[in-house]
Every structure is written in structure tokens, then in C-alpha cells.
Amino acid sequence: MKILAATGRRPAFRLGVLLAAALAAGACNTYYIPPPPVSVTLTNYTPTLVISSLDTSGAVVPSQLQLNGAVNNSGNQTLIYSVGQDGNYIEGGDNILGYVSNSGVYTAPLQVPTPNTVTVLARAQVDPTQTAATTITLLNPTATTLTVTPPVLTQGLSTMLDITGLYFAQGATVSLSGATLGPVQYVSASELKVPANVQAAGLLALTVTNPYPFGPTNTFAMRSQPASPATSSAVAVEVARAGTDSSGNPVTATKAYVPEAGSLAVVNLDTNKQIGSVVMPNGYVPNLVAAHPAKSELVVASESSNVLQIVDANHDAVVASLTVPVTGTATVDGTSCTICGLVVDSSRDQAILDTPAGYLALNLDTGAAGTPYAAPAAANFAYDANTQRIYVPYHNGNGSGVDVIDLVAGTVSPVEPQGVLYGTGTDTAAFDPGTGVLTVGDADSGTYLDLNFNNAQTSAGATLAPAAPFTISSACAGAWKGMDLDFTSHFGWLANLGECVAVAAMPPSAPSGTPGDPSPIRWAQMPLGPDGLPWQNTPLGQPQSLAVFTGADGRAYGLAVRGDGTVLLKMDLQLLMDANPITGALDANQVDPTNVTVNGQTVSAITYIALHG
Numbered sequence: 001m002k003i004l005a006a007t008g009r010r011p012a013f014r015l016g017v018l019l020a021a022a023l024a025a026g027a028c029n030t031y032y033i034p035p036p037p038v039s040v041t042l043t044n045y046t047p048t049l050v051i052s053s054l055d056t057s058g059a060v061v062p063s064q065l066q067l068n069g070a071v072n073n074s075g076n077q078t079l080i081y082s083v084g085q086d087g088n089y090i091e092g093g094d095n096i097l098g099y100v101s102n103s104g105v106y107t108a109p110l111q112v113p114t115p116n117t118v119t120v121l122a123r124a125q126v127d128p129t130q131t132a133a134t135t136i137t138l139l140n141p142t143a144t145t146l147t148v149t150p151p152v153l154t155q156g157l158s159t160m161l162d163i164t165g166l167y168f169a170q171g172a173t174v175s176l177s178g179a180t181l182g183p184v185q186y187v188s189a190s191e192l193k194v195p196a197n198v199q200a201a202g203l204l205a206l207t208v209t210n211p212y213p214f215g216p217t218n219t220f221a222m223r224s225q226p227a228s229p230a231t232s233s234a235v236a237v238e239v240a241r242a243g244t245d246s247s248g249n250p251v252t253a254t255k256a257y258v259p260e261a262g263s264l265a266v267v268n269l270d271t272n273k274q275i276g277s278v279v280m281p282n283g284y285v286p287n288l289v290a291a292h293p294a295k296s297e298l299v300v301a302s303e304s305s306n307v308l309q310i311v312d313a314n315h316d317a318v319v320a321s322l323t324v325p326v327t328g329t330a331t332v333d334g335t336s337c338t339i340c341g342l343v344v345d346s347s348r349d350q351a352i353l354d355t356p357a358g359y360l361a362l363n364l365d366t367g368a369a370g371t372p373y374a375a376p377a378a379a380n381f382a383y384d385a386n387t388q389r390i391y392v393p394y395h396n397g398n399g400s401g402v403d404v405i406d407l408v409a410g411t412v413s414p415v416e417p418q419g420v421l422y423g424t425g426t427d428t429a430a431f432d433p434g435t436g437v438l439t440v441g442d443a444d445s446g447t448y449l450d451l452n453f454n455n456a457q458t459s460a461g462a463t464l465a466p467a468a469p470f471t472i473s474s475a476c477a478g479a480w481k482g483m484d485l486d487f488t489s490h491f492g493w494l495a496n497l498g499e500c501v502a503v504a505a506m507p508p509s510a511p512s513g514t515p516g517d518p519s520p521i522r523w524a525q526m527p528l529g530p531d532g533l534p535w536q537n538t539p540l541g542q543p544q545s546l547a548v549f550t551g552a553d554g555r556a557y558g559l560a561v562r563g564d565g566t567v568l569l570k571m572d573l574q575l576l577m578d579a580n581p582i583t584g585a586l587d588a589n590q591v592d593p594t595n596v597t598v599n600g601q602t603v604s605a606i607t608y609i610a611l612h613g
Contacts, residue, residue: 042132043068051108067104078125140210141167145220156227156347169210201226202488203554225293227347230485231430237549240313259286290344301339330377382431417467441481450515475586476500486556493558536563575605
């Protein structure tokens with residue numbers, strides 16, 4: 001029995017051992033999972049980075065960007081960072097491509113590299129074969145202009161612009177509408193210098209653009225004054241000093257100068273108030289005044305004297321006198337005059353004068369007078385500073401017409417209109433150098449005549465110019481002949497010998513052949529002045545009292561003096577053009593200058609400014 005029992009247990013034990021071994025072997029092959037491989041992730045939530053900013057003290061500091069790197073499936077989270085381009089990397093980076101810290105903070109360089117993209121590479125320390133990368137596009141900040149010196153430019157002159165601002169980068173470019181610029185001089189991140197030659201008058205746009213700019217550029221508005229007016233006038237406009245601010249810094253303003261009995265009224269056209277007077281030497285009666293913006297001066301002339309007074313426009317005081325070497329008098333529109341007409345060519349530092357000896361140029365620095373050219377006297381002649389030509393309208397016993405004096409060639413020639421005849425009272429002239437069109441007014445007929453000098457030809461000693469007449473209105477009593485021109489918007493500012501003024505859209509570019517009619521034309525009968533008296537234009541013979549200027553807001557304004565010399569009219573020419581027709585208008589072009597609809601509101605185109613003498 002014992003032997004059998006022993007024999008029966010042995011096979012059972014052996015089977016159990018074999019079964020357990022088999023089960024153990026089967027469990028190992030079925031459930032074993034190897035650990036996941038090591039990998040690297042690198043996340044960048046700001047793929048475009050402006051390279052710098054300003055701290056609270058105004059210093060330029062480099063921009064930083066936190067990158068989010070991680071080592072997956074490893075307890076060793078250490079990453080080794082590099083910065084590079086085109087597959088070439090520098091561990092930790094450098095000052096050209098930027099730096100990256102051990103914690104993944106990328107610090108941009110202070111200059112944008114070329115190309116302007118960099119790659120940051122993260123490599124796992126535990127397994128250097130495992131990497132991740134992100135690309136960052138680097139941009140310069142937007143350049144911002146804060147100031148430009150000089151703040152006001154003069155057409156036809158060259159000057160060095162000193163530009164201050166923020167975020168100027170190496171390689172920044174500068175553009176200025178209406179001017180040609182030389183090479184940009186990079187002084188610092190807050191200053192640039194560039195030479196400029198200004199060809200245009202009016203409101204100009206200056207822009208500084210960094211390489212790889214970020215966002216829209218910032219445009220800085222600048223003003224350019226004409227080197228010479230469109231026509232001679234009794235009123236001058238000059239941008240000059242008009243006081244100081246609370247810190248004692250000079251404040252500039254647009255100022256009008258209006259002749260009075262023994263002084264010039266000084267009017268701040270930005271605040272619409274007379275701010276003072278320029279007292280003339282004892283016994284001197286000013287009749288004409290012209291701006292000399294290149295020197296911030298004014299040139300004043302008198303019908304009864306051969307002496308010019310020079311006024312400092314920054315201090316509104318007479319600083320010098322110049323004697324014109326002429327004697328006797330001429331007669332214009334029944335008025336005797338020693339100096340009958342005056343414009344200033346500011347780009348050449350000279351006055352163009354109409355005198356009994358003829359028309360001559362006077363050097364305003366030395367007082368030296370050029371050769372006089374014989375031509376009929378005219379109070380309201382025109383001058384083109386580009387060609388140095390004087391356009392002389394006249395009517396006398398010998399007829400009516402226009403002579404052109406070429407100061408360069410030293411010639412005087414008549415102008416013959418093609419396709420139309422002069423009237424009998426050609427009396428005023430204004431020239432637009434941007435279009436080459438001369439406009440003359442006729443005191444007898446009230447008709448204006450446009451002459452196109454772009455297509456002018458010379459024949460038998462005469463200048464032949466295509467011409468076309470236009471009229472404003474016959475509904476307002478008094479002949480239309482007064483005029484001035486705005487060089488920026490090419491508005492004509494016109495007045496009659498009564499109580500009406502007008503604006504006309506003149507050709508905006510050089511016409512070919514016969515000039516077309518101005519379109520549109522709007523005219524208005526002026527309302528009562530602030531003192532309740534009716535408006536009456538100053539007699540527009542010797543001299544006329546119209547002027548135009550571009551304001552600090554970039555808008556074109558016309559000026560006129562009331563006949564009694566006590567009120568100055570400032571007219572927004574675009575608002576006059578947009579004014580609403582009046583009920584019962586005398587013709588289709590008559591409007592109400594006090595009724596202009598702008599953004600649903602009613603505004604007036606008129607500002608009356610009292611002159612207190």
C-alpha cells in the first residue's frame with residue numbers, strides 16, 4: 001500500500017511543476033510592455049516678435065519670448081537650446097541671431113538679421129538625438145516721428161531735416177511728398193538726418209520706414225510755404241513764431257499781415273485773432289507786403305516811397321530798410337506809385353518790383369538791383385519762380401494785354417491768346433507753376449482768361465498761348481477781376497468790385513491745348529460783418545487785397561480785406577465749394593457760405609476777424 005501511494009503522488013507533483021513553469025513562461029511573453037521612447041516638444045505661442053521696446057526711462061531694450069520646451073518620457077527634463085539659420089546652430093545663441101537661456105527664454109537681437117527669421121532648437125540632454133525646433137520671425141518696431149526741424153519748409157529750397165522719434169532702425173528710409181531726399185544719416189534709434197529739396201507747397205507727408213516694418217507706417221504732417229505768391233498783393237501770410245508755451249518753448253502760427261495807416265496788423269490765423277501790430281518808421285505808409293519764408297521775414301513796400309522795410313516775422317518788428325534805386329512815379333488804375341507791385345522770390349532771396357524804371361529784381365541781402373525791364377506798370381502782376389518769368393497784365397492808351405518778362409533770357413515779349421481776344425481792361429494776373437496756366441482778369445468785362453503756357457510757342461517775337469475765357473456770374477454787381485491761387489488744391493480764389501467772392505476748381509494738372517473751363521465754380525454774396533455793416537471788397541486796383549494759404553489742418557483758405565480795412569475775411573475754400581444753394585438763387589452757382597452740411601451738421605465757411613488797428 002505505501003509503495004503504491006508513493007508511486008501515485010510522484011506523477012502528480014511533476015505535472016504541477018511543469019504546469020506552473022508553462023504558465024509562468026506564458027505570462028512573460030504575453031504582458032511585457034517596453035517603456036515609450038524619449039521625445040522633445042517645443043511650443044511657441046508668438047511666432048512673430050518685434051525685436052525691441054522702450055523701458056520706463058525711454059531706453060531701448062530687447063524683447064524676450066518664453067518658449068515652452070519639455071522632454072517626454074524621461075525624468076531628466078534638461079534641454080540644451082541653440083539658435084541658428086539654415087541648419088547652422090550656435091548653442092545659447094549670439095548677439096546677431098539672439099540668445100536663448102537654459103529655461104527657454106529667447107532674447108531678440110537689437111538689429112533684425114538678414115534674413116529676418118531665426119530657428120531655436122531644443123535638444124534633450126538624456127538623448128541628444130531627440131530635438132524639436134520653432135521658427136521666429138523678427139520685425140523692427142514701427143518707426144514713429146515726433147518732431148522735424150525745421151518744422152516749416154519753403155518751396156524751392158534745400159535744407160537738412162533733423163528727425164527725432166522712436167524706434168529708428170539702421171537702414172531706415174525716409175520719404176517726403178513733394179520733395180526729393182538725399183541719403184539718410186542714421187544718428188541713433190531716436191534721430192535721423194536727411195537732406196531735402198522741396199518742390200511743392202502746402203501740406204506734405206513725411207514717413208520713416210524701418211526695414212521689415214511692423215504694422216502700418218506713421219505719417220508726420222509738414223507744411224511748405226510757397227517760394228513766391230501766385231500774384232502780388234497787399235496781404236502776406238507767413239508761418240512764424242507767435243509766442244511761447246508754458247515751458248518757454250517757441251510756438252509757431254500762421255500769421256497774416258495787413259497794411260494799415262502806419263503799421264501792419266498781425267493776425268493769428270490759427271486762433272482767428274489780431275495779436276499785435278508792426279509799427280512802421282515815422283511817416284511810412286505801407287501798401288504792399290510779401291512773405292519771405294526762407295528767412296522768416298516780410299518785405300513791405302509803399303506807393304509813396306522807394307524804401308522797402310524788412311520785418312522779422314518771429315518778433316514782428318522792422319529790422320532793416322533797403323533803398324530801391326528808382327525815382328519818380330508811375331500810374332496804375334489812376335493811382336501814382338513809386339513801388340507799384342511786389343512779390344518775393346524766397347528761394348533766391350530777391351524781391352521782384354514794379355517801379356517807374358520798369359520791372360527789376362532786388363537782392364534782399366545786399367540791396368543790389370538788377371537790370372530794369374520796360375513794361376507797362378501793373379499792381380497785380382504774377383511771377384513764376386521756376387522759370388523766373390514775370391507776367392504783366394496791362395490796359396492803357398496802347399491797348400490791353402499781357403507781357404512776359406524773362407529774367408534769365410533778358411527779354412520782354414507780348415503774349416497773344418490763341419482762339420480768343422483780350423478784353424479792354426486786362427488788369428490782374430495769377431500763375432500756377434504746377435499747371436503752367438496763367439489766369440488774367442478784366443476790369444471792364446469781369447471775364448477771366450486762362451492761357452496755357454505748356455503749349456505756348458514763339459512767333460515773330462510774341463508768345464502764342466492757347467486760351468479760353470470763363471465767367472463767374474453777372475448776377476452780383478461789380479466786375480470780377482481779383483484773384484489768387486492755391487498751389488495745393490488748385491483752387492482759384494476770386495472777388496469782384498462789390499460784395500461777392502467765389503471759388504473755382506482750376507486745372508489740377510498741366511492741360512494740353514486750349515484750357516477747359518474751371519469746374520465747378522461757386523460764388524456767394526457775403527453776409528453782414530460782425531459789426532452789422534455790409535461787406536464790400538477792397539477796390540481791387542492798386543493793390544489787391546486777396547491772399548490764399550494752406551492752414552495747419554491742410555485746408556486751403558482765402559483771405560480778403562473789407563473795403564474799410566476793419567475786417568479780415570477768412571474763407572474755407574472747400575467748404576465754400578460744398579456750400580448749399582440758396583433759396584431763390586440768382587444762378588445755378590450761387591451758394592450760401594453760412595450753410596454747409598458736414599456729417600449731418602450745418603457749419604459756415606466764413607470766419608470774420610476784427611482788425612483793431
